[in-house]
Amino acid sequence: MSATLAWITSLAILAGHFGLMLSSYNRINGFGWPRKNIKRCTKVMFAFTLAWPIIAAVVWREFLTDWLGGHADIASVPPVLAVYSILCLIAWPMLGIPWLYFRPALGIEAVKAMVKTEVVPVQQVVSNRLALTKKCKLESRLPINQVFDLSIDQIDLPIVGLPTKLDGYRIAHLSDIHLTGDIHPDFAGYAVERANRWNPHLMALTGDIIDKQPCIDWLGQIFGPARARDGCYFVLGNHDTRIVDSWQTREAMDRAGWTDLGSRGLKTSLGGVGSMIIGNEHPWYQRPTIDPKSEEGFRLLLSHSPDQFGWARQHNVTLMLAGHTHGGQGRLPVAGPLLSPSFHGSRYASGNFYRYPTTMHVTRGLAGTHLIRINCRPQLSLLTLRVAT
Incomplete structure (x- = not known):
């Protein structure tokens, strides 16, 4: 094998190695495993991602020197190195082609929606300092960090199968508040205030409300002022399991005037249309038991994870809202996101999607345990529902 071909093959194997680890990281975070188990797995995977090229360079130094110089052939590749190298090369077509196919720039399964965006540097419009910890103060000052730049997106969202009476129905969608104590509650409180100012018919919160026990005392302050004609509804997410008893979060949100949709469907009327609002917190909590053949005119699903898209389609959900x-957390030009804790990888990292009969909106959320x-x-x-034409 020539030296040029050997170098190209080696770089392809190295890229496949990183792609394999990235894909595994995204998908392992889609499981409902206990947090400590996922953390252990991800730490081992991160260590292996960095260590494997070094280990290979040390253990097979003599072979790799000959290989890159064009003096070795495929038959002489050490068995362990050969097996893993083949796996890395297989990752290119098996993982790389779907990844490229579903890049946001190509718009596969995407719903074309009119969006009006207002970016608000929240620190400039609230009185309290938003960064409460040294970590947050340091990271928020990084010039590339947009952690306090809130994007308020007014989205005219076409919905296939939307009853005509719901054309113009307004839903304010929040997610991933992640109250850790790093960021002042005024940040999430400002988002609620802006949602109120828009005068929504319904307000939805799709999980990961709180990470640390002391922040439960903030829930009334942040979410108590929320107002919507047809009510404010919430589900919990994986980070909400970090509280000793998640019922403390549910009860605090109940006191703030929000309706807990965890693992149930609630029949109601929205805009004069017989509807069902459903909560799906799987895999961290129970899935609801819903008759897919019942005849509501409109079904709205609140799910923390976009991984429940398939479940939504099976249960004739008209509109699904998700976060997670x-x-x-970061997006490359054209290529879009890389990291995304989902069985689908970064396919549904954010945006609007449609697969019969369900339209899904995935928000980027308000915060995160990572502050960059x-x-x-x-x-x-801020979603305005429109009948799709």
Whole structure:
């Protein structure tokens, strides 16, 4: 094998190695495993990602020197190195082609929606300092960090199968508040205030409300002022399991005037249309038991994870709202996000999607345990539902 071909093959193997680890990281975070188990797995995977090229260079130094110089053939590749190298090369077509196919720039399964965006540097419009900890103060000062730049997106969202009476129905969608104590509650409180100012018919919160026990005392202050004609509804997410007893969060939200949709469907009337609002917190809590053949005119699903898209389609959901993925926390130009804790990888990291019969909106959320957002501002979604034509 020539030296040029050997170098190209080696770089392809190295890229496949990183792609394999990235894909595994995204998908392992889609499981409902206990947090400590996922953390252990991800730490091992991160260590292996960095260590494997070094280990290979040390253990097979003599072979690799000959290989890159064009003096070795494929038959002489050490067995362990050969097996893993083949796996890395297989990752290119198996993982790389779907990844490229579903890049946001190509718009596969995407719903074309009119969006009007207002970016608000929240620190400039609230009186309290938003960064409460040394970590947050340091990271929020990074010039590329958009962690306090709230994107308020007014979205005219076409919905296939939307009853005509609901054309113009307004839903304020929040997600991933992640109250850790790093960021002052005024940040999330400002998002609620702006949602109120828009005068929504319904307000939805799709999980990951709180990470640390002491922040339960903030819930009334943040969410108590929320107002919507047809009510404010919430589900919990994976980070809400970090509280000793998640019922403390549910009860605090109940006191703030919000309706807990965890693992149930609630029949109601929205805009004069017989409807069902459903909560799906799987895999961290129970899935609801819903008759897919009942005849509501409109079904709205609140799910923390976009991984429940398939479940929504099976249960004839008209509109699904989700969060969890934070838009990838960072987005590359054209390529879009890389990181996304989902069985689908970054396919549904954020945006609007349609697969019969369900339209899904995935918000980037408001915050996160990671305090850096690159080309991926926190998002308040103000959805105006439109009959798709």
